Amino acid sequence: MPLPSFLEPLDSLHHDNAEYRHATHKISLGTVHSLWWPTRSGNVPDTVILFKPGNPGLVEFYVPFLSVIREKYHSNNLAILAHSHLGHSFALPYSHCGLSSQVQGGIEAVDALHWMLDFSAGKILKARPENIANLHLITPTIRHIADTPNGRSLSWLFHPLPRIVASKLTSIFGTYIPAFLLKVLFWDWPAHQITVLQRLLNSPESVLACLEMSHDEMQSVKEADFEFIASHDNRIRIYFAGKDGWVGKHKEVIMSELKTSSPRTAVAVGPDVPHAFCINHSQQVALRCLQWLADLS
Template identity: 40%
Template sequence: MEVPSFLQPQVKQQSQSVYVHSIFQHSKLLGASKTIWWPNTDPRTVVLFIPGNPGLSEFYIPFLSALYQQSSHTCILAQSHLGHTEEATAFVYDLTAQVFAAIEAFDALTQTYPAMKFIVIGHSVGSWIALQVLKARPSEVHSLFLLFPTITNILDTPNGRSFFRAFRPPFPYIISRSSLLLHPFYPRILPVLFPEWPRAQLDVLLRLLRSPSCIEACLSMAHEEMNSIRKLDINLLKTHKHRIHMHFAETDGWVGDNKDLILRSFKADIGSVKVVHGDHGIPHAFCINHSQELADQCARWMSE
């Protein structure tokens, strides 16, 4: 299975696999990121997917594979966050670096596949990063799909407040190093704590928990999100309202009352933004057990 020249295949792929695990080499200051590539020999649409936090593209394999199967003439690149996987060496992994990494991946796609439609999909904080890609490359992003978007006042949400109190620095470092003591117990603990999780998703979480550096990167980035993502960029949303699609949960501890704030910011223009509210009771962490429903929704948006 071929990959574009800007990707390095990571491992030998199984013949029945529709995707390729790969590495994207960024500029020297950033290092590399883990990626997954869904190819197409006759693409007309190119999708860049940006995950939430933890930013592990493997969590989204069921979702993106389902979307890929429904979307003909489409290729997809899922990019893990810098520092969140051991497969790729990152030199920095703060929020600004994640934005630059996403822009570099988007630029590689546009240079390799000119004259295509480019869709950027972001989940949770990945939605905020996706908006920064749109801001940097406004003439090249055709559509933006924001899934459970945490794009403003994360610290003022129920989950944000709880997280901020529990994981103040230096706790990310302490917790990441303390995780080493639990390594022998993770295979038994995780199925008990998350009995509804599929085995493949538990394996992704297990790989994360066995890497102190990745745990620290995820927790540090989350703390930075609380401090940095505060004011809603209303002008950006209103300027590009015809390109934006949003999916909200009925109840979301990471979004809270910000959903109303986001929707009110459009005022009379809300009809220009395609919004879905609480469809099928899908939770914020949709990639665990509700991948098909979100793939169906994104496929409907793409068909429009």
């Protein structure tokens, strides 16, 4: 099956044996790097998953996760669109885009698909509720991100001067970090994820875009919108990490409130799953998402 008409092939990144294709999606604010998994049947899909990543917004980190979902989904007519964040891809020019721009990018992806995500995903569902059948929030931060363990320890880095310095240091030293050193530092990471990390470190513009978005998140992710979740509780599924430095003490508050105000919202906790589940826990999380997807059929 060819790419959808709104995607342009990015063949410079294509691998001959890959089940997905690299592509670009031109939206009103810039160009977004995307990955497209066609249906296994080769037919027009009857279900499309739109995947929006966290931060860093690099969809390549999630190839193993999304590949498991496509492989094990009960129908051969599922397609998947993984949609990066503006400015985060090392394959495209830098874009100065904040959190609201990333939300707009997701909305335009939904509009382009004509079928059927954390803070931004909820905004997309709110804008296009008629086009989205189900929303899975995986290890999300939806309440007071600045008051989480990681938020308190790292928020200084996201201010203008530190993030500019960090991106400049990346431009100086990033290309000199050998792959073997990354393999030593991140000894438990698969080779694919090491490659994605190395490409990120070789792109100071992408590093800057990630830090800029982090600053916006610190300012924007405050109180969770429990009223909104309650109004769509039959369509929202949430998967929390067992221990998450980007959630911290707020997980218990969120789960308690959801139990009362949104009884139809399915909530799962992966005891040994970290926030960055895409590194080594793709299959475990994918199997849970597949169970939720099966409930829709």
